[in-house]
Amino acid sequence: MIQNPSDTRIKEILATKKRIAVVGLSDNPERTSYMVSEAMQKNGYTIIPVNPKVGEVLGARAYPSLTAIDVPVDMVNVFRRSEFLPEIAKETVEAGIDTFWAQLGVANEEAYRYLQENGVEVIMDRCIKVEHAKFK
Structure with a gap:
């Protein structure tokens, strides 16, 4: 069962x-x-687009995959099914x-278990923008 971290976390x-x-x-x-x-960019976050079909988004170079990124990354935010x-x-x-982090409406038990087993902190089925706004 998918369990998100506490609001404090x-x-x-x-x-x-x-x-x-x-x-x-x-x-x-x-x-x-x-x-x-x-919205996250306007709130001080650095956005690194990951989409093999585009070259640039929001003024930032897009990468075809997570493993192709050549700069440090703190978190993944997923907008895929x-x-x-x-x-x-x-x-x-x-x-x-x-x-x-998987956006609102996006969750998968298999991915959750795999990430947990590999020491990755997981949030699923939550909108990062909504969560950010709660804590401003």
Whole structure:
């Protein structure tokens, strides 16, 4: 069963994890991934787009995968459907990223267990922008 960290811990994560690799970040301003990432960027977070179909989003170079990123990453934020989470979880571990966040409506038990077994802190089915706004 997926169990998210406490609100206190989520607040700590948001206060300390400032470089976010956003998997599935669209370059379309109408998409939720774009709006949420833009809001986080305006709140002082560094956004690192991960999308093999775009070159740049929100003024930042996009990477084709998590393992292709050549700068430090504090957290992964996922805007892909739940069935893609196991693959993204494996890539998160390969890339050595210790915090994994799946957006509202996105959760997967298999990915959750894998991440937990590999020492990655996991938040699923929560909107990072909404959680950030709770603690401002």
